[in-house]
Amino acid sequence: MIEPLLIDPELGSRIQFGGTLSVHIVFAALSVGLAPYIVYFTYKEISTGREKYERLRSFWTKIFAIGFVMGTATGIPMSFQFGTNFPAFSEFAGELIGGPLAFESTMAFFLEAVFLGVLLFGRERVSDRVYVLSSVLVMVGAWLSALWILIVNSWMQTPQGYELIEENGVTGLVLTDPIAAYFTPRLFWMYVHMQNAAVISVTLFVAGVAAYFVWTNPDSEPWRGTLKLSVGVLAITSIFQVIHGDMYTRHVVQTQPMKFAAMEAIYETKEGAPLHLLAFPRSLEDLTDPRAEELFTVSIPYLASFLAEADPTGVVYGLEEFDVQNPPVAYVFWSFRTMVFLGFWFIVLGLWGVYRMRKGVLFERGRYLKALLASIPLGFVATIVGWYVTEIGRQPWIIQDVQLTSEGVSQTLTSTQMTISLSAFAIAYAILVVLFIRVIKWIVDDELERVLEDDFERVEQERTDDQAPSGSGEV
Amino acid sequence: MTTNFPIMADVTRVDTVLFGPVVPVDEYLIPWLPELWFGILLFTLGMYVFLDGFDFGIGMLYGTREDEAERDLLLSIFGPVWDANEVWLVAFGTVLFAAFPPVYASLLSDHYLLVFAIVFALILRGITPELREQRDEPEWVRACDRGFVVGSTLSPFFIGTLAGSWVFGTGTIALPSVLTGVAVVFLSVASGAAYVAMKTTDTLREEMVRYGLYAAAGYLLSVVVLLITVFLTDPLGVRETLLSTPVLAVVLVTVVFLGIGVVAATRDALEVTWWFYATGGVAFALITLVAILLYPDLYPATGTTVRESIISPLALNVLTVVVIPVLFLVLAYFRYLYTVFSGPVEHEDGYGTSD
Numbered sequence: 001m002i003e004p005l006l007i008d009p010e011l012g013s014r015i016q017f018g019g020t021l022s023v024h025i026v027f028a029a030l031s032v033g034l035a036p037y038i039v040y041f042t043y044k045e046i047s048t049g050r051e052k053y054e055r056l057r058s059f060w061t062k063i064f065a066i067g068f069v070m071g072t073a074t075g076i077p078m079s080f081q082f083g084t085n086f087p088a089f090s091e092f093a094g095e096l097i098g099g100p101l102a103f104e105s106t107m108a109f110f111l112e113a114v115f116l117g118v119l120l121f122g123r124e125r126v127s128d129r130v131y132v133l134s135s136v137l138v139m140v141g142a143w144l145s146a147l148w149i150l151i152v153n154s155w156m157q158t159p160q161g162y163e164l165i166e167e168n169g170v171t172g173l174v175l176t177d178p179i180a181a182y183f184t185p186r187l188f189w190m191y192v193h194m195q196n197a198a199v200i201s202v203t204l205f206v207a208g209v210a211a212y213f214v215w216t217n218p219d220s221e222p223w224r225g226t227l228k229l230s231v232g233v234l235a236i237t238s239i240f241q242v243i244h245g246d247m248y249t250r251h252v253v254q255t256q257p258m259k260f261a262a263m264e265a266i267y268e269t270k271e272g273a274p275l276h277l278l279a280f281p282r283s284l285e286d287l288t289d290p291r292a293e294e295l296f297t298v299s300i301p302y303l304a305s306f307l308a309e310a311d312p313t314g315v316v317y318g319l320e321e322f323d324v325q326n327p328p329v330a331y332v333f334w335s336f337r338t339m340v341f342l343g344f345w346f347i348v349l350g351l352w353g354v355y356r357m358r359k360g361v362l363f364e365r366g367r368y369l370k371a372l373l374a375s376i377p378l379g380f381v382a383t384i385v386g387w388y389v390t391e392i393g394r395q396p397w398i399i400q401d402v403q404l405t406s407e408g409v410s411q412t413l414t415s416t417q418m419t420i421s422l423s424a425f426a427i428a429y430a431i432l433v434v435l436f437i438r439v440i441k442w443i444v445d446d447e448l449e450r451v452l453e454d455d456f457e458r459v460e461q462e463r464t465d466d467q468a469p470s471g472s473g474e475v
Numbered sequence: 476m477t478t479n480f481p482i483m484a485d486v487t488r489v490d491t492v493l494f495g496p497v498v499p500v501d502e503y504l505i506p507w508l509p510e511l512w513f514g515i516l517l518f519t520l521g522m523y524v525f526l527d528g529f530d531f532g533i534g535m536l537y538g539t540r541e542d543e544a545e546r547d548l549l550l551s552i553f554g555p556v557w558d559a560n561e562v563w564l565v566a567f568g569t570v571l572f573a574a575f576p577p578v579y580a581s582l583l584s585d586h587y588l589l590v591f592a593i594v595f596a597l598i599l600r601g602i603t604p605e606l607r608e609q610r611d612e613p614e615w616v617r618a619c620d621r622g623f624v625v626g627s628t629l630s631p632f633f634i635g636t637l638a639g640s641w642v643f644g645t646g647t648i649a650l651p652s653v654l655t656g657v658a659v660v661f662l663s664v665a666s667g668a669a670y671v672a673m674k675t676t677d678t679l680r681e682e683m684v685r686y687g688l689y690a691a692a693g694y695l696l697s698v699v700v701l702l703i704t705v706f707l708t709d710p711l712g713v714r715e716t717l718l719s720t721p722v723l724a725v726v727l728v729t730v731v732f733l734g735i736g737v738v739a740a741t742r743d744a745l746e747v748t749w750w751f752y753a754t755g756g757v758a759f760a761l762i763t764l765v766a767i768l769l770y771p772d773l774y775p776a777t778g779t780t781v782r783e784s785i786i787s788p789l790a791l792n793v794l795t796v797v798v799i800p801v802l803f804l805v806l807a808y809f810r811y812l813y814t815v816f817s818g819p820v821e822h823e824d825g826y827g828t829s830d
Contacts, residue, residue, distance in 0.1 A: 069605045072558070073598040076565060077591070082572065083583025084590050094576020095790040102573035102794065105565045106801045113558040114808045118815060121555035125815050175790040176500075410584050417587050428595060435602070439609045 033202025532667015534627020
């Protein structure tokens with residue numbers, strides 16, 4: 001009776017993993033991107049002894065702490081899914097995948113968790129120097145963690161350093177060259193792109209929060225500084241991301257032409273292919289089944305070929321070349337478009353801010369602060385859709401050209417189990433996200449009171465300043 | 476493995492060797508390296524059961540406190556260390572994956588729903604104290620408190636159930652696995668009480684001693700009932716092992732540790748630290764029992780042995796060279812963490828970030 005309501009284990013496993021990843025990536029990016037800000041504010045607090053840095057350190061550390069707890073809560077279920085939902089993959093490629101994951105937990109995760117304890121609770125118990133060092137070690141932990149995770153992922157995109165063997169009728173991969181396996185050519189591109197994406201996401205978050213406080217009180221000293229800092233960082237990192245992203249794409253073209261074909265919705269192989277900068281659907285059908293030629297596009301002729309092959313007439317392979325049934329083009333194509341569009345928007349925001357800063361009107365209430373406020377979630381959105389391009393673009397492969405996703409998924413998992421776990425995840429993660437947003441709002445509300453007080457103090461100060469000379473004159 | 480991509484064939488398999496091999500490729504660094512990794516695996520599990528165990532225990536004892544100040548005190552006792560303690564579970568999971576991938580795959584996929592039950596209990600336990608700090612509304616605080624106690628009770632129970640099912644090769648709702656869950660719950664309360672007693676000075680300490688003694692008795696009882704059940708039902712032919720000298724020795728050691736704990740707990744405050752160490756001894760005795768029962772069949776349900784499920788020599792050598800030094804480093808900063816936060820806790824410390 002309820003059969004039609006139950007979800008297929010393979011599809012369910014993919015949705016579950018993708019769904020948990022989409023939530024986890026936000027907290028992971030928050031850790032990675034916020035860590036440098038924490039280090040900066042902690043260092044400034046200790047070195048200048050100024051109260052405003054203590055306040056900023058305390059505010060952002062609170063958000064970091066709740067983000068870290070959420071990141072752990074959403075990350076542990078993700079890592080367990082390798083075993084629960086993709087055991088065939090885990091067994092098949094365990095030698096290549098398990099090592100880096102163990103390195104991550106022992107080298108990076110412990111470091112981050114131990115020194116976060118010192119950072120959160122140890123202000124009165126450790127020396128200033130150790131306190132700053134703790135913030136640095138938390139950052140090292142977060143960045144190293146991301147490195148090992150991306151080592152795993154980039155190996156799955158461009159596997160090397162292994163051999164395929166068959167023993168007692170069971171096939172499996174054996175590690176033959178650890179250096180090659182851990183440091184694939186993809187790693188550099190992925191790591192730089194992801195870490196910068198995390199920094200941009202958090203910078204937008206920091207800038208948005210600062211814009212909110214500056215809007216409420218343009219004279220709040222700590223938040224004026226934060227706004228200036230974050231706008232500067234945004235201008236630099238967002239421009240770098242687009243330049244770097246372009247070079248990364250070139251790498252994808254060379255190593256995963258099928259993914260590139262899906263990113264550009266190119267079905268037929270052609271020479272001298274144009275690059276579609278912007279694309280809009282003409283009909284609903286284009287949303288679910290985009291074909292580059294049939295969309296309304298703003299394109300530059302020959303550019304795709306030029307980017308792919310450094311030759312305007314170079315060959316760009318279309319999806320027809322690959323033996324794939326129903327490639328998930330729509331997700332990849334529109335995710336990629338969204339990411340690129342947002343990337344350009346971040347540059348606009350950054351440059352607009354720098355321009356206003358130079359004109360000396362950065363703190364004035366206006367459209368710019370509103371735009372920053374509205375852009376708070378967009379960095380995370382860009383990061384999530386970026387991962388969709390990477391992960392869905394690789395389908396049907398779980399390990400590019402080595403193992404199909406359908407071969408890696410659990411053979412014993414039933415539809416009932418899948419449906420139960422997927423529903424539980426959907427509910428639990430939705431609750432987690434709502435709770436997180438609520439807590440952030442509370443932390444912001446608490447700070448808001450202080451920001452308003454900043455003003456009172458200043459007004460108070462001015463009043464006494466005004467009265468002081470006249471008063472002394474009379475006596 | 477259907478690869479019919481003419482374009483791709485020569486692109487993805489570029490095996491660039493940057494350096495020569497730093498570890499032997501075709502033989503283990505030492506002949507008993509697989510057994511060493513079996514030991515490391517159980518060591519990470521032991522650290523988890525001991526360290527996060529006392530967090531769980533404090534979480535359950537938290538349910539017995541009505542006084543707001545005492546509740547805050549309990550939270551501040553484990554606040555600085557629990558994040559780090561919990562990582563031992565991740566370390567255990569990834570070491571199992573890295574060294575014994577087939578066992579990792581079978582254990583997790585065979586216990587599909589139980590694994591997620593553990594995960595959700597851990598999430599509940601992990602986020603509630605952090606959330607509680609963020610708002611003063613009584614209803615919010617009460618809801619978080621409830622979630623915290625429930626999560627702290629269910630986590631060790633489900634983890635113990637999984638361990639029982641793994642070791643005895645029974646299903647998850649069989650008596651031996653459920654009894655293992657109960658034993659782990661009691662053990663957690665015992666270490667939690669000892670840890671709180673170590674960190675406090677006044678009447679709270681005396682009450683903790685009482686709870687600690689009950690929990691120790693409960694632990695001993697549940698382990699004895701568990702062993703008798705397994706002996707009688709004999710699910711995987713371990714009856715002989717249960718009567719062997721190592722097992723009896725471990726049971727004896729457990730009783731000795733429990734005895735030391737009881738003596739230390741009922742004497743003056745200075746000896747409370749010994750009580751806490753004794754509960755650690757009990758936890759590691761339990762893990763030793765698990766080790767004896769698991770060796771050499773790392774996955775008893777299918778009879779997969781340590782040697783059959785270990786990764787190939789090169790991969791294991793790399794794992795050894797990288798992870799073992801790092802583990803010593805980890806132990807060093809755990810020592811540092813516990814030194815920084817040693818001594819009695821003051822009420823003002825609170826949980827979470829101070830303003």
